[in-house]
Each structure stands twice: as C-alpha cells, then as structure tokens.
Amino acid sequence: MEPIASNTLSTTYVLKDSDCFIVADAAGDIEGGSDGFFHNDTRLLSYFRLRLGDSQPALLSAAVSRDNVMFVAHLTNRPLPPLGGPPAAQGMIHLQRERFLHRDRLYERIACCNYGQEIVRLPLRLSFAADFRDMFEVRGTVRATRGELLAVESTPNTVLFRYQGLDEALRSSVLSFSREFSGLEEDTGEFVLDLHPGVHEELYLECGTTPAEPPSPKRFRDAAVQARATMRSRQRRTGQIRSGGPLFDAWMDKSRADLALLTSELETGPYPYAGIPWFSTPFGRDAVITALQTLWLDPAIARGVLAFLAHHQAQEESAFLDAAPGKIMHETRKGEMAATRELPFGRYYGGVDTTPLFVTLAGAYAERTGDLAFVERLWPALRAATEWIERVCDANRDGFLDYARGSSTGLANQGWKDSEDSVFHADGRFPRGPIALVEVQGYAFAAFRAMALLSKRRNDVDAAMHWQERSERMREAVEARFWMSEAGYYGIAVDGDGALCRVRASNPGHLLFAGLPDAERAALVAANLLTPAFHTGWGLRTLASDQVRYNPMSYHNGSVWPHDTALCAAGMARYGDRAAASRLMRGMFEAAVHFDLRLPELFCGFSRVQTATPVAYPVACLPQAWAAGSAFMLLQACLGLEIDGWRGEIRVERPMLPPGIDHVTIRRVVVDSRRVDVVFQRQGDRVSTHLEGRDAAVVPLRFVG
Structure with a gap:
C-alpha cells in the first residue's frame, strides 16, 4: 500500500x-x-x-x-x-x-x-x-x-x-x-x-x-x-428531482445540497451566499440570479433575497460606496478592511445590474406565488429602485442604464463581468465611460415590464401604462443601437462617446432571457451562441473564440460560467427552442460529471475537441450558488414548466426531457398552499405530463402550445 x-x-x-x-x-x-x-x-x-x-x-x-x-x-x-x-x-x-x-x-x-x-x-x-x-x-x-x-x-x-x-x-x-x-x-x-x-x-x-x-x-x-x-430543513423547502438516471439524480441532489450549504438563515429570511472561499457573504446580483434559477422549486429563497436587499437599499449619495437613493446593494462585508474603509465593500453598491434584477425578481416572485401582500410591503423599495433606473436612463443620450464608478477604489466594470478587461472595442481598445452593457438594458426592460404588471395588479392603471411605455422605449433603443446586422448579433456595450463595442460576447443571450428581441433576432442570437465560436461542447464561452481578447483561461474573456450558459439556455427556451436548451443541459451535465457533480463558478473555455475533460479554472469558487442553481434553471428550460401563482395552476409548454432521461418527477412542488408531484414521461417522440400526490386533483394542469 x-x-x-x-x-x-x-x-x-x-x-x-x-x-x-x-x-x-x-x-x-x-x-x-x-x-x-x-x-x-x-x-x-x-x-x-x-x-x-x-x-x-x-x-x-x-x-x-x-x-x-x-x-x-x-x-x-x-x-x-x-x-x-x-x-x-x-x-x-x-x-x-x-x-x-x-x-x-x-x-x-x-x-x-x-x-x-x-x-x-x-x-x-x-x-x-x-x-x-x-x-x-x-x-x-x-x-x-x-x-x-x-x-x-x-x-x-x-x-x-x-x-x-x-x-x-x-x-x-x-x-x-x-x-x-x-x-x-x-x-x-x-x-x-x-x-x-x-x-x-x-x-x-x-x-x-x-x-x-x-x-x-x-x-x-x-x-x-x-x-x-x-440542513435537512433547508433542503425540504426545495422540490426534489427524481429520474431514471442515477447519475443525473446525483447531480441534482448535489446541486440541491450545495444551495442548502450556501444558504444562511438571516433575520429577513433565507439568503444564498455567493461562493466559497472568496464570496461567502451576501451579494446582490448573485443572490437574485440564484433566486431566479430556483424560483419554480423554492420561492422562499426569492422572498428572503428580496426582503434583505430591500432592507439594505441605498438611501443617500456616496461616490466611495457607488451609492445613490434607490440603488440595490452589490456586496456587503464584515471584515476589518471594510470597517476601516480601506475598501468600500462594507456595504457597496457598485453593480449596475443588481437594481433592475431586484425589480425583475419581485415581478417573477409575484407571478410564481400570487403573494400580493408581500409585494405591497416591498412597494416603496420597488418604486425607489425603479426611479433610480429611470434617473440614470434619463441622463443617458440613448436612454440606457449605464455606469461609471464613483471612486478609484470601486469596480471599474459593474456588470456581472466585472474584471477590468471584460469590456472593450473590436480592436481591443478599452472604452471610455459611462458604459451601457447590452444585457443590463435587457434587465431594465424586464424591470419596467414587471412594474407595469404589478401596477395592474394594484389597480394603478396610469403607473402601468407609464412603465409599459418605458419598456417599449428601451426595446426600441436597444434594437436601434446594439444590433450588428452584418453579424446577426448584438454588440456588448455602448461607450461614453456613443460608439458601439462591436464585440461578440455571451451577454446578448441574457436579452433572450429578458424577452427583449423579436423572434427573428432571437433566433439569430441563439444560432450564434450554438456555433463552435461560443459552444465548447461543455457550455458557452463568455466571449467568441474569434474575438481580439479571447483567452479560454481568462476570468471573463472566453471561460465558461454555468450560470451564464443557463441564462442563455432559458432565453432560448423562452423563444421555443427547447432542443437548444436540452443540448446545453447535456453539456453542462457531462461537465458536472467530470467535476464530481459539483459545477464550479467557472471553468476554462477549451473545446471538447481540444481536451477530453473540461479544464478547471485554478481559483474558481467551489461551491458557488449560481453555479449550483444552474442545474435547476436548465432543467426548467427543458421541461417548459411554469407555475402561475395568480391562478394557482401549473403550465407546461412543449416539454422535452434531457438526453438519455426517460422520465422526471418533480416532488413536492408548492402551488399556493398545496403540494403536488409533477411527472414527465417519454412516450415515443413526445413527453406526457401529469400530476400525482394528495392535492393532484385540485391543482389545475394547463398545456400551452
């Protein structure tokens, strides 16, 4: 031995x-x-x-x-x-x-x-x-x-x-x-x-x-x-997934256990910390996306995230903290360097996308649960957040939500790709700020749409019309300024000089998740993302391999981030392409197998033809909340399952099962106060769906499309 x-x-x-x-x-x-x-x-x-x-x-x-x-x-x-x-x-x-x-x-x-x-x-x-x-x-x-x-x-x-x-x-x-x-x-x-x-x-x-x-x-x-x-009580909140594939079930179980591990029980409710070791603390963007990934299975996480972020919403202007009234927190820290203000991250607001994502999550939570009473308690925070979005958009020549850091100690780039070299022009030059990222405009569009729908629920017709009009103005501006007709794709950003950064990155896949493009352009974006320039066989690169700063070993310029791939897959499924979502889920599952069923924060963007296994990024967080949550967003994209909290019903639209899986059961799905098991079964070339459990007879199941 x-x-x-x-x-x-x-x-x-x-x-x-x-x-x-x-x-x-x-x-x-x-x-x-x-x-x-x-x-x-x-x-x-x-x-x-x-x-x-x-x-x-x-x-x-x-x-x-x-x-x-x-x-x-x-x-x-x-x-x-x-x-x-x-x-x-x-x-x-x-x-x-x-x-x-x-x-x-x-x-x-x-x-x-x-x-x-x-x-x-x-x-x-x-x-x-x-x-x-x-x-x-x-x-x-x-x-x-x-x-x-x-x-x-x-x-x-x-x-x-x-x-x-x-x-x-x-x-x-x-x-x-x-x-x-x-x-x-x-x-x-x-x-x-x-x-x-x-x-x-x-x-x-x-x-x-x-x-x-x-x-x-x-x-x-x-x-x-x-x-x-x-730990058992945390896991009981989330619906359990069972299929005919033991390894697939083990991946789902591991992802579920990792989310339970990373979730802390705060006074405002459960909150998923971002990742270990570097980000074991409340982050705004990460938690909101994790909550969106798991909303169909566990709305309690979304409720806890919304309550915490509303409680810590900025009330004052601070260049050092990148704060402004209504803005939603990016990150909070409790260490000595935050306390002495050597760094601004004690409670830092330097994320341009967290605020519209917060509003978007509130709208999605309401649709999932029908919990209008909670929305009423959140309403002042939602109004303040949306007013901040509008103020920033109104100050931009194109009406975009842009960013420029308030202090040299803050983050230079304030989207989810926040490394200093992640936004650039086609020739590699770094743009002058303020910078308007393409996916952030999609989040703002979704936030305006959410506020319009919530206002209708509150019987505020004038407010609903106002925010619906804002969302359409945003859609028109994005289509006019970001679209690159020669590439059939959207550019990554518009800089402070009004010039488009004509770079093909994964960011436009998030526009599909937000539902901004029309069907024709959405199809072109999806087709781009599924080419070898983006699709490694394991997942989607953050940057196409033919772009000037591409590096498969970089943090944001060519690596694969599971949450990014999942958002793109959910966007493709939103436009009806479940086959693409299924293909991306297969790649992510096979990558997870090589990582002992625990997807890391990111991994290198080498293609499957270059390497027999996915290549680890050496300092990636593991576990990471939105990487674990990606498994559930990918599965939902394949199954086409939505829960309408207002009607108390389950909707299923043209479901597909993941490759190699003949049946999937989602156990203990909560609809209003009732629990059911949702069963998907392959039958020839189609997938059937039915409900089981004690409340199956009283929960409506509606098929769409």
Whole structure:
C-alpha cells in the first residue's frame, strides 16, 4: 500500500454554516495559502496540522457527507519510532477525523484505534496559528499597515489567540480540547495516548470566537444532530428531482445540497451566499440570479433575497460606496478592511445590474406565488429602485442604464463581468465611460415590464401604462443601437462617446432571457451562441473564440460560467427552442460529471475537441450558488414548466426531457398552499405530463402550445 500524502493533493474540502466556513486539504489540515477557518471575513485559523510525532499520517480517503454537514478523513500511520514502548509499524493505527460547523463554531473529533498486537504510545501533535487576516488580504491585497497580534495565552486545554485591529475591534480565536496537553509549545500542542490493541481513544476540539464549555462527546453529538437538522430543513423547502438516471439524480441532489450549504438563515429570511472561499457573504446580483434559477422549486429563497436587499437599499449619495437613493446593494462585508474603509465593500453598491434584477425578481416572485401582500410591503423599495433606473436612463443620450464608478477604489466594470478587461472595442481598445452593457438594458426592460404588471395588479392603471411605455422605449433603443446586422448579433456595450463595442460576447443571450428581441433576432442570437465560436461542447464561452481578447483561461474573456450558459439556455427556451436548451443541459451535465457533480463558478473555455475533460479554472469558487442553481434553471428550460401563482395552476409548454432521461418527477412542488408531484414521461417522440400526490386533483394542469 502506497497512500498518497495529503500535501500532494490539490483538492480542498469545504464546510459552511452561517457566517463561518472552513477550507482544508484532504487530510483535514490547513496549510496556509487561501485555506483556513473564517468568520465574518476574518481568518480565525490560518494553520492547523495533525502529525504523529514528526510523521505525517498517510491518507486513506476523504469526503464530505451527502448533506454537506460532515467532513470525514481516514488516515493511518507511517512507521513510528519507539516512544517509551515498541515501535508501531505502518498501517497499524487508524485515525478518523470528523468535522462540522454549527453556530459559527468548528467541532472536530479525532478517533484513534490500534489494530496491532501491542500497546502503542501515540504522540498526537496539533500545530496551529491564527493570523486574523482579512479576506481581501488572503485574496492578495497588500495593506500599508495591520493591527497588533497579541501574545498567545493558554491553559492546560485551551489556546487563545487575539488581534487588536485597526478598526479598534478585538478579535479572538479560541481552541479548546477535551484533554489536557501533554506538552505545549507556542504553536504546537501534543497529546500522548496509550493505545491498547483494539481500543478506541478520542480527542475532541472546538474553535470559535469565544470560550465555551470543554469539548466532550455529548457536545459533539448534540451539535452534530442540530447541524444535520438545520440542513435537512433547508433542503425540504426545495422540490426534489427524481429520474431514471442515477447519475443525473446525483447531480441534482448535489446541486440541491450545495444551495442548502450556501444558504444562511438571516433575520429577513433565507439568503444564498455567493461562493466559497472568496464570496461567502451576501451579494446582490448573485443572490437574485440564484433566486431566479430556483424560483419554480423554492420561492422562499426569492422572498428572503428580496426582503434583505430591500432592507439594505441605498438611501443617500456616496461616490466611495457607488451609492445613490434607490440603488440595490452589490456586496456587503464584515471584515476589518471594510470597517476601516480601506475598501468600500462594507456595504457597496457598485453593480449596475443588481437594481433592475431586484425589480425583475419581485415581478417573477409575484407571478410564481400570487403573494400580493408581500409585494405591497416591498412597494416603496420597488418604486425607489425603479426611479433610480429611470434617473440614470434619463441622463443617458440613448436612454440606457449605464455606469461609471464613483471612486478609484470601486469596480471599474459593474456588470456581472466585472474584471477590468471584460469590456472593450473590436480592436481591443478599452472604452471610455459611462458604459451601457447590452444585457443590463435587457434587465431594465424586464424591470419596467414587471412594474407595469404589478401596477395592474394594484389597480394603478396610469403607473402601468407609464412603465409599459418605458419598456417599449428601451426595446426600441436597444434594437436601434446594439444590433450588428452584418453579424446577426448584438454588440456588448455602448461607450461614453456613443460608439458601439462591436464585440461578440455571451451577454446578448441574457436579452433572450429578458424577452427583449423579436423572434427573428432571437433566433439569430441563439444560432450564434450554438456555433463552435461560443459552444465548447461543455457550455458557452463568455466571449467568441474569434474575438481580439479571447483567452479560454481568462476570468471573463472566453471561460465558461454555468450560470451564464443557463441564462442563455432559458432565453432560448423562452423563444421555443427547447432542443437548444436540452443540448446545453447535456453539456453542462457531462461537465458536472467530470467535476464530481459539483459545477464550479467557472471553468476554462477549451473545446471538447481540444481536451477530453473540461479544464478547471485554478481559483474558481467551489461551491458557488449560481453555479449550483444552474442545474435547476436548465432543467426548467427543458421541461417548459411554469407555475402561475395568480391562478394557482401549473403550465407546461412543449416539454422535452434531457438526453438519455426517460422520465422526471418533480416532488413536492408548492402551488399556493398545496403540494403536488409533477411527472414527465417519454412516450415515443413526445413527453406526457401529469400530476400525482394528495392535492393532484385540485391543482389545475394547463398545456400551452
């Protein structure tokens, strides 16, 4: 047996709960870099390593449980020198590390068993450090100065780290153990265990921001039960998907579990944090798109996202925060650098698309649920958001929703492709601002349409007519200014000089999702996206391969983002092309299989003819909320399933099943207060649909087209 040492593995294992998460290697060790145990954007453990004396245990296996609650690593010893007794040969000692997070605390059990014939004295050594680095420091930001790391304090079974930040906050990290140290140096504690043959010995530890009762088997078990119950309750909200394909079901289950992992229960309701490690915090755009992806299965997420974003809506002008009255938040952070305003991201509003997406989600939520009472509570926030959109559009020569950052510390590009090189002219030149992105105009169009429909529900005819007229003006302006007739496609942006950036990117696929183009132009956009210049066989590139800044290994200029592909697929399906949606879903599913059924934030844009497997992007977030949610948006695009909350009915329009799948059942779909199972079954060259469950007889099922 030649186990691979854990430090040769690049795979990391992630757990999250509320505002804390941990990233560690397969052995459970934290070795620095971007790994660590984080709470509120601050690293509480920057180093945490298990050794048997001076020897690194050999890794047997590592995994996270299917519900994303428990990390388990199985390890064994390499040959151990004698320590007051006979040496232990390799493979005689089994170590099992079990770890989970609950209520912002790390819980761990290290269980040891001697399978030899002699008593073994086992020196467990745990090395640890807490650097209290802000997440932006971990990401690479260099600070001119930092706060003060205070002296480490210890008791016979605890180690206390403290840091006095520049924001005058005292941050603490407390490691507690169920046994007293046999020996303790500044950064290493040792526990010497006498292991009798066949006998199990255990060490329990906890880490958090405050001291607690000493770790014990009961505390570990009780907290584990509560952590699993919390995760189960999150997953119960979402309809479960079952098909004739075990691997397909496993992908759906993994995506569902990842969304549950990333969703935090805030005072305003459930909110999906964007991704781990870099974006484990509330983001506006990411959460709204995740809510749109899952709305048909779990409207509670959309409600929680809308409530949180309305509560944090901007009330004042701030160039530093890119804020203006009515604008919806882009990002919020709780770390030291946000508190000292070294960066503007404490509560930052530098996203041009979040505000129209917020309004669009509110309209979609109302259509899905018929919950007009909640819309009434949101109405002041919706009015303020739409008035901000109108103010910006009115100041633009073409009536477009544009952006220009208010401060040099903010984001230069403020659409979803927010890297500095993501918007450019056909010759590679960067445009002068303000910049109007093509997909953002689609979001604004959808927001005006949503406000018109909601106003009709509120019996405000004048407001409905006003916003309907605004939406049509936006449609006409986009068609006149963005369309490139020679390419049969839309340009990516109009710059501050009124010049069109004649670049073919994936952005116009979002126009289809918004429903802005006419059928003829929508078909041309879809045809472009399905050519080899965009379609890799795994998914859609963010930039066509024949464009000047194309790089399949870049962040936004030729990589594949699952959420982007899903939005384009949903747009194609909106115009009736379910075959295209099915084709894109197949590619995403096959990519997911190569990524252990967990789609990353993005991956490289190499085509399938170049590589036998999709190529990972090295620092992509994994898991990522809108990547996980993509599976459900793609499936809905194939099935043509919509839920009309106003009528309390399910609509199905020309459904298709994913390739290789003969039946799909969506369990526990909520329609008003009723639950049904929606069953799709392949029958020859068509797909039939019917309802099952106790409420099947009272929920209308209507076929369209």
